[in-house]
Amino acid sequence: MPDARFSPLPGFRDFAPQEYALRAYLFSVWRRVAQRYGFAEWEAPTLESTELYLKKSGGELPTQLFRFQDQGERDVTLRPELTASLGRIAAACQREYAKPLKWFEIGSCFRYEKPQKGRLREFVQFNADILGEASEGADAELLALAIDCMREFGFTAQDFVVRVSDREVWLRYAAEHGVPEERVGDFLAVIDKFERDRPEYCQEKLDAFGLRREDLVAFIQNPPAGCSAHFDRVYEELCARGLEDYVQLDLSVVRGLAYYTGLVFEIFDKGHTLRAVAGGGRYDGLVGTLSGGAVDMPATGFAMGDAVIAHLIEACPAARALRDAALRPHSCDVCLVLAAPEMRPQMLALASVLRDAGVRVDLPLAPAKMGNQLKRAEKIGATYAVIIGAEYPEVELKNLATRESAHTTPDGLMTELLGEADEA
């Protein structure tokens, strides 16, 4: 256990190598799957002008921001999410890229929340977005990417579900049931809280619209066939991809944020014991808003955080096995062990040759007992120990897993190890 006297700020995390290994595993899965889908990586500044988030939200700023004045008296904010920066950057340079843009990002976000399980003040998000394509083909591509990330982590349709909804269904419902246009936002907010609010409290809020909770329950539980042409088109595409088992239409999902315009979705563990693993949807108006109307691009995207997925992996044996295989310490291929101190120059020369050839090599930095050197080799997870003694250039190659040992020369070593390195 780390010494608590030397802790980071509350809600922030240290990643010593053991913790970093999990982070690197999550990143590698996200990156690998995104690249398979032909997404290109991008990154935003960590700090943005607060005005950008004001523009994005239409004036209503989230309260939980790391917001401050810099030394030049600018009102600045540590990014709470990436979509605002994405809209700004896409507006700035979209002309240089083939449309649609398929972009992904992996990086830190900051929110001043009460730290608890799955909620941190600095957390990492994987963001994937498609800009410049209005058709459902883009939404299906994005959903398929989200599903394949989950599959790559080792999850199956028994472990998670993608709940897909369509805000346009609710806009139509509101119009047909006499909700005044200026109050549609409030109406959506009631739906957003529908599952979490006590029924009586929910009905109280619905009274203002002259609506009955039972009617809404029935509508959500049995949505009329064909109510969302968007969903039907996406479902068709996911069937063709063999991914239909992972999604369901669930109109109780609306997503809190005002800027979503069409299909929205959230991924949950099947038991729904945790917060959403991922969420996103269509935001066709946002790039236009952020660019003051200069650039208009339909867009759809989602974000997946690192905290909830880590809990979910821990709870799923298949996902845990994949993770644990990736976490085994293996910081080097070869640990050189010096049995004859006078051979140190030869050992250093051998280390250089091996490293130049791409082999990951550790070596004793100061004189140490053989036993301690071998212990270190085990502890850092080296595949081989190479023991260098007075009979150099003859060396002993020891496989630390099988305990097999053979005598060889530097040339023989290179042949043996480079074969290995190429396979890795």
Added chain:
Amino acid sequence: MPDARFSPLPGFRDFAPQEYALRAYLFSVWRRVAQRYGFAEWEAPTLESTELYLKKSGGELPTQLFRFQDQGERDVTLRPELTASLGRIAAACQREYAKPLKWFEIGSCFRYEKPQKGRLREFVQFNADILGEASEGADAELLALAIDCMREFGFTAQDFVVRVSDREVWLRYAAEHGVPEERVGDFLAVIDKFERDRPEYCQEKLDAFGLRREDLVAFIQNPPAGCSAHFDRVYEELCARGLEDYVQLDLSVVRGLAYYTGLVFEIFDKGHTLRAVAGGGRYDGLVGTLSGGAVDMPATGFAMGDAVIAHLIEACPAARALRDAALRPHSCDVCLVLAAPEMRPQMLALASVLRDAGVRVDLPLAPAKMGNQLKRAEKIGATYAVIIGAEYPEVELKNLATRESAHTTPDGLMTELLGEADEA
């Protein structure tokens, strides 16, 4: 050119995919070489308690900080460098790792400086440190890593030099020339500015110590043989590694910061036209200071920033060629082209099969003309186009570089592409 209306804050950078590619290239070189040296990756929080930096510097805080109060009224600072966090984290969890710790980190740092060439407000540093080993073997290992990073970028001994110095030489010089102990820090500050100050101004400052500038010039230009046993030991180890051409003893280097204790070094381009590419040295007392004496660990480390190295690469043809080869757009292996719209489900199914096998695939998200689809394939740098028409499952495989084209089936495609993917 990006549209200037949508710029980031001054001194901050956007990394759209074209800019991100350079960033990814720098990261991959740093990571690859560090791993070859058996270094393990770690990461710190972006935000730390300001107290941590106060402790580190012994009370004198740098003025150019992004420092503010958070919503809980904590005095916090966006990290200006990584060594303070490293000391804190190593003190917290060193018991869990084999000594010495060989750790590296790649991440953003923040300084409120006037933005100019090679100076940014958010920049990336590569940090490498060895903790828990006091001998020169550790300094040599670290210098070798720094040199090999430069070599991996394509630089030779004609392009850069590592100027190595030893603070202990100056401490001895001060003692022998009657500099009072409490004024040694001021004396080191004069040496630190020696090259940049006008000679008259430098002499004025030296008057206070009763020293003559000419004597110091002579001492720096012809350091007495054996004046630094530390340097001699390190040089010996670098000779054994075949890296002696890259280093020289240069006592004019002292490094500004107060916490360095022994060997220090800086890497410069040979023409010395830019700021230091990298700098570092031994800081044996810092972990003890940061942990209030609870954990004492000798340490040595260096940092290399992304801005100066990027300029240096641009100025060196060999390094530029390596970079450009890495920057070629190749966001996917295969771009599917749909010639017969009714075959869309078949195309989507094929995309899933290919992606599940690890092939990077792009596809049309909405109906588009053949010509436009092929143009996109070229623009995103796909290796192949696969044309799917009415005669499916027969498809056309088109190599976009050679323009060669062949007819095959999905099975044939898999064989062809997986061979390719394995080689990549």
